[in-house]
Amino acid sequence: MACGDCCASSTTAPGYDPRWRRALWIALGVNVAMFAAEIVAGVSGGSKALQADALDFLGDSANYAISLGVAGMAIAWRARAALLKGATLAMLGVYVLAAAIWAVWHGGTPEAGLMGVVGVIALIANGGVVLMLYRWRSGDANMRSVWICSRNDAIGNVAVVLAAIGVFGTGTAWPDLIVAGVMAVLGISGGAQIIMQARAEIVPNGRGYTVPAE
Template sequence: MLADASIYGVALYAVGRSAKRKLQAAHLSGWLQLALALGVLSEVIRRFMFGSEPASTLMMCFGVIALIANATCLILIFKSKDDGAHMKASWIFSSNDVIANVGVILAGVLVAMTGSRYPDLVIGLLISGLVLHGAHRILKLKS
Protein backbone atom coordinates (compact mmCIF):
# COMPACT_ATOMS: atom_id res chain seq x y z
CA MET A 1 0.00 0.00 0.00
CA LEU A 2 2.98 2.32 0.57
CA ALA A 3 3.89 1.94 -3.10
CA ASP A 4 0.33 2.85 -4.12
CA ALA A 5 0.30 5.92 -1.90
CA SER A 6 3.70 7.00 -3.21
CA ILE A 7 2.67 6.71 -6.86
CA TYR A 8 -0.60 8.57 -6.30
CA GLY A 9 1.21 11.23 -4.27
CA VAL A 10 3.69 11.80 -7.10
CA ALA A 11 0.82 11.99 -9.61
CA LEU A 12 -1.06 14.49 -7.45
CA TYR A 13 2.08 16.61 -7.14
CA ALA A 14 2.23 16.83 -10.95
CA VAL A 15 -1.38 18.00 -11.42
CA GLY A 16 -1.43 21.46 -12.94
CA ARG A 17 2.30 21.46 -13.61
CA SER A 18 4.12 21.63 -16.93
CA ALA A 19 4.34 18.66 -19.29
CA LYS A 20 8.01 18.36 -18.36
CA ARG A 21 7.17 18.08 -14.64
CA LYS A 22 4.41 15.55 -15.40
CA LEU A 23 6.92 13.42 -17.32
CA GLN A 24 9.44 13.71 -14.48
CA ALA A 25 6.74 12.64 -12.01
CA ALA A 26 5.86 9.68 -14.23
CA HIS A 27 9.49 8.62 -14.43
CA LEU A 28 9.83 8.89 -10.65
CA SER A 29 6.78 6.63 -10.43
CA GLY A 30 8.49 4.22 -12.81
CA TRP A 31 11.56 4.07 -10.58
CA LEU A 32 9.35 3.51 -7.55
CA GLN A 33 7.63 0.69 -9.38
CA LEU A 34 11.01 -0.79 -10.31
CA ALA A 35 11.96 -0.74 -6.61
CA LEU A 36 8.66 -2.46 -5.80
CA ALA A 37 9.32 -5.16 -8.43
CA LEU A 38 12.76 -5.83 -6.99
CA GLY A 39 11.31 -5.92 -3.48
CA VAL A 40 8.69 -8.48 -4.51
CA LEU A 41 11.32 -10.55 -6.30
CA SER A 42 13.64 -10.49 -3.28
CA GLU A 43 10.75 -11.57 -1.03
CA VAL A 44 9.94 -14.49 -3.34
CA ILE A 45 13.60 -15.54 -3.33
CA ARG A 46 13.77 -15.21 0.47
CA ARG A 47 10.64 -17.32 0.93
CA PHE A 48 11.93 -19.93 -1.52
CA MET A 49 15.31 -20.21 0.21
CA PHE A 50 14.20 -20.01 3.84
CA GLY A 51 10.69 -21.40 3.59
CA SER A 52 7.35 -19.83 4.24
CA GLU A 53 3.96 -20.73 5.55
CA PRO A 54 1.55 -18.65 3.47
CA ALA A 55 -1.74 -17.99 5.27
CA SER A 56 -4.26 -18.61 2.51
CA THR A 57 -7.28 -17.09 4.29
CA LEU A 58 -5.34 -13.94 5.14
CA MET A 59 -4.01 -13.73 1.57
CA MET A 60 -7.50 -13.98 0.13
CA CYS A 61 -8.99 -11.45 2.57
CA PHE A 62 -6.31 -8.83 1.97
CA GLY A 63 -6.37 -9.60 -1.75
CA VAL A 64 -10.11 -8.88 -1.93
CA ILE A 65 -9.79 -5.66 0.12
CA ALA A 66 -6.88 -4.46 -2.04
CA LEU A 67 -8.75 -5.44 -5.22
CA ILE A 68 -11.73 -3.31 -4.21
CA ALA A 69 -9.47 -0.35 -3.38
CA ASN A 70 -7.39 -0.64 -6.55
CA ALA A 71 -10.39 -1.21 -8.82
CA THR A 72 -11.95 1.92 -7.34
CA CYS A 73 -8.76 3.88 -8.07
CA LEU A 74 -8.67 2.50 -11.59
CA ILE A 75 -12.25 3.65 -12.19
CA LEU A 76 -11.43 7.11 -10.82
CA ILE A 77 -8.34 7.41 -13.02
CA PHE A 78 -10.04 6.14 -16.19
CA LYS A 79 -11.34 9.51 -17.44
CA SER A 80 -7.95 11.19 -16.92
CA LYS A 81 -5.61 8.41 -17.99
CA ASP A 82 -4.53 10.33 -21.11
CA ASP A 83 -4.11 13.72 -19.37
CA GLY A 84 -0.34 13.57 -19.11
CA ALA A 85 2.47 11.17 -18.43
CA HIS A 86 1.79 11.23 -14.68
CA MET A 87 -1.76 9.97 -15.24
CA LYS A 88 -0.61 7.33 -17.75
CA ALA A 89 1.84 6.11 -15.11
CA SER A 90 -0.93 5.97 -12.51
CA TRP A 91 -3.13 4.05 -14.94
CA ILE A 92 -0.38 1.50 -15.67
CA PHE A 93 0.39 1.12 -11.97
CA SER A 94 -3.26 0.73 -10.97
CA SER A 95 -3.96 -1.74 -13.78
CA ASN A 96 -1.04 -3.85 -12.63
CA ASP A 97 -2.27 -3.64 -9.05
CA VAL A 98 -5.67 -5.02 -10.01
CA ILE A 99 -4.03 -7.92 -11.87
CA ALA A 100 -1.68 -8.53 -8.93
CA ASN A 101 -4.61 -8.54 -6.49
CA VAL A 102 -6.37 -11.20 -8.55
CA GLY A 103 -3.08 -13.13 -8.50
CA VAL A 104 -2.87 -12.92 -4.70
CA ILE A 105 -6.44 -14.18 -4.38
CA LEU A 106 -5.70 -17.03 -6.81
CA ALA A 107 -2.52 -17.88 -4.88
CA GLY A 108 -4.54 -17.98 -1.66
CA VAL A 109 -7.08 -20.34 -3.21
CA LEU A 110 -4.36 -22.61 -4.62
CA VAL A 111 -2.42 -22.65 -1.33
CA ALA A 112 -5.64 -23.61 0.50
CA MET A 113 -6.46 -26.33 -2.03
CA THR A 114 -3.00 -27.87 -2.27
CA GLY A 115 -1.50 -27.13 1.13
CA SER A 116 1.67 -26.14 -0.72
CA ARG A 117 3.61 -22.89 -0.60
CA TYR A 118 4.58 -23.15 -4.27
CA PRO A 119 1.50 -21.41 -5.72
CA ASP A 120 2.38 -18.38 -3.58
CA LEU A 121 5.96 -18.42 -4.85
CA VAL A 122 5.05 -18.90 -8.51
CA ILE A 123 2.40 -16.19 -8.49
CA GLY A 124 4.74 -13.90 -6.53
CA LEU A 125 7.33 -14.40 -9.27
CA LEU A 126 4.73 -13.62 -11.94
CA ILE A 127 3.65 -10.50 -10.05
CA SER A 128 7.24 -9.28 -9.81
CA GLY A 129 7.54 -9.73 -13.59
CA LEU A 130 4.29 -7.86 -14.15
CA VAL A 131 5.43 -4.97 -11.95
CA LEU A 132 8.84 -4.91 -13.65
CA HIS A 133 7.13 -4.74 -17.04
CA GLY A 134 4.94 -1.88 -15.76
CA ALA A 135 8.02 0.00 -14.57
CA HIS A 136 9.58 -0.45 -18.01
CA ARG A 137 6.41 0.87 -19.71
CA ILE A 138 6.33 3.90 -17.42
CA LEU A 139 10.01 4.70 -17.87
CA LYS A 140 9.50 4.59 -21.67
CA LEU A 141 6.83 7.31 -21.54
CA LYS A 142 7.74 10.39 -23.57
CA SER A 143 4.74 12.60 -22.84
Protein backbone atom coordinates in the same frame (compact mmCIF):
# COMPACT_ATOMS: atom_id res chain seq x y z
CA MET B 1 3.23 -3.16 -9.93
CA ALA B 2 1.30 -3.90 -13.08
CA CYS B 3 1.25 -0.38 -14.44
CA GLY B 4 3.66 -0.98 -17.29
CA ASP B 5 4.22 2.04 -19.50
CA CYS B 6 0.75 3.38 -18.74
CA CYS B 7 2.17 5.34 -15.80
CA ALA B 8 4.86 7.16 -17.71
CA SER B 9 4.84 10.90 -17.99
CA SER B 10 2.96 12.39 -20.87
CA THR B 11 3.52 15.40 -23.03
CA THR B 12 -0.19 16.12 -22.71
CA ALA B 13 -0.95 18.53 -19.89
CA PRO B 14 -3.14 16.88 -17.22
CA GLY B 15 -6.69 18.07 -16.68
CA TYR B 16 -7.67 20.57 -14.07
CA ASP B 17 -11.09 19.09 -13.23
CA PRO B 18 -11.46 19.51 -9.43
CA ARG B 19 -13.58 16.34 -9.35
CA TRP B 20 -10.67 14.39 -10.82
CA ARG B 21 -8.26 15.86 -8.28
CA ARG B 22 -10.68 15.01 -5.48
CA ALA B 23 -10.92 11.44 -6.79
CA LEU B 24 -7.12 11.21 -6.80
CA TRP B 25 -6.98 12.36 -3.18
CA ILE B 26 -9.49 9.67 -2.20
CA ALA B 27 -7.56 7.05 -4.20
CA LEU B 28 -4.34 8.17 -2.50
CA GLY B 29 -5.89 7.72 0.95
CA VAL B 30 -7.26 4.27 0.08
CA ASN B 31 -3.92 3.09 -1.29
CA VAL B 32 -1.89 4.33 1.69
CA ALA B 33 -4.29 2.58 4.08
CA MET B 34 -4.23 -0.66 2.10
CA PHE B 35 -0.43 -0.59 1.89
CA ALA B 36 -0.21 -0.44 5.68
CA ALA B 37 -2.78 -3.22 6.13
CA GLU B 38 -1.31 -5.55 3.50
CA ILE B 39 2.33 -5.19 4.48
CA VAL B 40 1.44 -6.13 8.07
CA ALA B 41 -0.72 -9.04 6.91
CA GLY B 42 1.90 -10.17 4.38
CA VAL B 43 4.72 -10.24 6.91
CA SER B 44 2.69 -11.83 9.70
CA GLY B 45 1.10 -14.37 7.35
CA GLY B 46 4.32 -15.15 5.47
CA SER B 47 2.81 -14.31 2.08
CA LYS B 48 5.13 -12.88 -0.55
CA ALA B 49 2.17 -12.24 -2.86
CA LEU B 50 0.53 -10.05 -0.22
CA GLN B 51 3.81 -8.21 0.32
CA ALA B 52 4.11 -7.68 -3.42
CA ASP B 53 0.55 -6.38 -3.55
CA ALA B 54 1.27 -4.10 -0.59
CA LEU B 55 4.25 -2.60 -2.41
CA ASP B 56 1.96 -2.22 -5.41
CA PHE B 57 -0.35 -0.11 -3.26
CA LEU B 58 2.69 1.92 -2.17
CA GLY B 59 3.71 2.43 -5.79
CA ASP B 60 0.19 3.53 -6.67
CA SER B 61 0.20 5.96 -3.76
CA ALA B 62 3.34 7.53 -5.21
CA ASN B 63 1.70 7.56 -8.64
CA TYR B 64 -1.37 9.42 -7.38
CA ALA B 65 0.72 11.83 -5.30
CA ILE B 66 2.98 12.62 -8.25
CA SER B 67 -0.02 13.08 -10.56
CA LEU B 68 -1.46 15.56 -8.07
CA GLY B 69 1.85 17.31 -7.51
CA VAL B 70 2.79 17.87 -11.15
CA ALA B 71 -0.69 18.46 -12.55
CA GLY B 72 -0.49 21.46 -14.85
CA MET B 73 3.30 21.70 -14.65
CA ALA B 74 5.63 21.78 -17.62
CA ILE B 75 6.95 18.59 -19.19
CA ALA B 76 10.31 19.17 -17.46
CA TRP B 77 8.83 18.44 -14.06
CA ARG B 78 6.62 15.63 -15.31
CA ALA B 79 9.67 13.95 -16.89
CA ARG B 80 11.67 14.20 -13.66
CA ALA B 81 8.72 12.89 -11.67
CA ALA B 82 8.37 9.97 -14.08
CA LEU B 83 12.06 9.08 -13.65
CA LEU B 84 11.59 8.94 -9.89
CA LYS B 85 8.40 6.90 -10.28
CA GLY B 86 10.02 4.42 -12.64
CA ALA B 87 13.12 3.95 -10.48
CA THR B 88 11.01 3.39 -7.37
CA LEU B 89 8.76 0.88 -9.11
CA ALA B 90 11.73 -1.08 -10.46
CA MET B 91 13.46 -1.17 -7.06
CA LEU B 92 10.30 -2.43 -5.38
CA GLY B 93 10.07 -5.14 -8.03
CA VAL B 94 13.67 -6.21 -7.44
CA TYR B 95 13.04 -6.42 -3.70
CA VAL B 96 9.92 -8.57 -4.12
CA LEU B 97 11.64 -10.87 -6.62
CA ALA B 98 14.63 -11.32 -4.31
CA ALA B 99 12.33 -12.03 -1.36
CA ALA B 100 10.37 -14.60 -3.38
CA ILE B 101 13.56 -16.37 -4.50
CA TRP B 102 14.87 -16.40 -0.93
CA ALA B 103 11.57 -17.90 0.27
CA VAL B 104 11.92 -20.82 -2.17
CA TRP B 105 14.60 -22.28 0.14
CA HIS B 106 13.95 -20.58 3.45
CA GLY B 107 10.27 -19.65 3.54
CA GLY B 108 7.31 -21.56 4.98
CA THR B 109 3.78 -22.05 3.74
CA PRO B 110 1.76 -18.82 4.08
CA GLU B 111 -1.60 -18.63 5.82
CA ALA B 112 -4.10 -19.18 3.01
CA GLY B 113 -7.06 -17.89 5.02
CA LEU B 114 -5.39 -14.60 5.84
CA MET B 115 -4.22 -14.26 2.23
CA GLY B 116 -7.74 -14.77 0.94
CA VAL B 117 -9.44 -12.36 3.33
CA VAL B 118 -6.91 -9.56 2.83
CA GLY B 119 -6.85 -10.21 -0.92
CA VAL B 120 -10.61 -9.83 -1.17
CA ILE B 121 -10.51 -6.61 0.89
CA ALA B 122 -7.77 -5.27 -1.40
CA LEU B 123 -9.83 -6.21 -4.46
CA ILE B 124 -12.85 -4.36 -3.07
CA ALA B 125 -10.69 -1.30 -2.31
CA ASN B 126 -9.08 -1.25 -5.75
CA GLY B 127 -12.39 -2.01 -7.42
CA GLY B 128 -13.92 1.03 -5.74
CA VAL B 129 -11.05 3.21 -6.96
CA VAL B 130 -11.47 1.86 -10.50
CA LEU B 131 -15.20 2.64 -10.49
CA MET B 132 -14.53 6.12 -9.08
CA LEU B 133 -11.99 6.88 -11.83
CA TYR B 134 -14.02 5.20 -14.60
CA ARG B 135 -15.55 8.46 -15.84
CA TRP B 136 -12.04 9.73 -16.72
CA ARG B 137 -10.93 6.59 -18.55
CA SER B 138 -11.12 8.46 -21.88
CA GLY B 139 -9.63 11.75 -20.67
CA ASP B 140 -6.16 13.05 -21.46
CA ALA B 141 -3.10 10.80 -21.26
CA ASN B 142 -2.47 11.48 -17.58
CA MET B 143 -6.07 10.75 -16.57
CA ARG B 144 -6.19 7.60 -18.66
CA SER B 145 -2.87 6.32 -17.30
CA VAL B 146 -4.10 6.61 -13.71
CA TRP B 147 -7.27 4.68 -14.52
CA ILE B 148 -5.42 1.95 -16.43
CA CYS B 149 -2.96 1.47 -13.58
CA SER B 150 -5.80 1.16 -11.08
CA ARG B 151 -7.62 -1.30 -13.33
CA ASN B 152 -4.51 -3.44 -13.77
CA ASP B 153 -3.94 -3.47 -10.02
CA ALA B 154 -7.46 -4.78 -9.45
CA ILE B 155 -6.53 -7.64 -11.78
CA GLY B 156 -3.44 -8.20 -9.63
CA ASN B 157 -5.69 -8.45 -6.58
CA VAL B 158 -7.60 -11.24 -8.29
CA ALA B 159 -4.28 -13.06 -8.78
CA VAL B 160 -3.57 -12.78 -5.04
CA VAL B 161 -6.96 -14.32 -4.22
CA LEU B 162 -6.29 -17.13 -6.69
CA ALA B 163 -2.87 -17.65 -5.06
CA ALA B 164 -4.60 -18.01 -1.69
CA ILE B 165 -6.91 -20.64 -3.15
CA GLY B 166 -3.88 -22.40 -4.64
CA VAL B 167 -2.02 -22.40 -1.31
CA PHE B 168 -5.10 -23.79 0.43
CA GLY B 169 -5.59 -26.48 -2.20
CA THR B 170 -1.97 -27.62 -2.53
CA GLY B 171 -0.73 -26.99 0.99
CA THR B 172 2.45 -25.48 -0.49
CA ALA B 173 3.85 -21.98 -0.93
CA TRP B 174 4.34 -22.31 -4.69
CA PRO B 175 1.16 -20.50 -5.80
CA ASP B 176 2.06 -17.59 -3.51
CA LEU B 177 5.66 -17.44 -4.76
CA ILE B 178 4.66 -17.70 -8.42
CA VAL B 179 2.19 -14.81 -8.14
CA ALA B 180 4.73 -12.73 -6.22
CA GLY B 181 7.37 -13.45 -8.86
CA VAL B 182 5.08 -12.49 -11.73
CA MET B 183 4.07 -9.24 -9.98
CA ALA B 184 7.74 -8.46 -9.30
CA VAL B 185 8.73 -8.98 -12.94
CA LEU B 186 5.85 -6.77 -14.06
CA GLY B 187 7.03 -4.09 -11.64
CA ILE B 188 10.61 -4.23 -12.91
CA SER B 189 9.45 -4.18 -16.53
CA GLY B 190 7.01 -1.34 -15.91
CA GLY B 191 9.64 0.71 -14.08
CA ALA B 192 12.11 0.23 -16.93
CA GLN B 193 9.52 1.33 -19.51
CA ILE B 194 8.68 4.44 -17.49
CA ILE B 195 12.36 5.36 -17.18
CA MET B 196 12.97 4.87 -20.91
CA GLN B 197 9.99 7.03 -21.89
CA ALA B 198 10.97 9.75 -19.41
CA ARG B 199 14.57 9.74 -20.68
CA ALA B 200 13.28 10.02 -24.24
CA GLU B 201 11.88 13.42 -23.23
CA ILE B 202 15.34 14.51 -22.04
CA VAL B 203 18.04 15.70 -24.44
CA PRO B 204 21.76 14.92 -23.71
CA ASN B 205 23.95 18.00 -23.52
CA GLY B 206 27.31 16.36 -22.87
CA ARG B 207 27.20 16.93 -19.11
CA GLY B 208 24.16 14.90 -18.23
CA TYR B 209 20.58 15.54 -19.30
CA THR B 210 18.43 18.60 -19.58
CA VAL B 211 14.84 18.95 -20.60
CA PRO B 212 14.39 20.97 -23.77
CA ALA B 213 12.70 24.33 -23.58
CA GLU B 214 9.02 24.23 -24.42
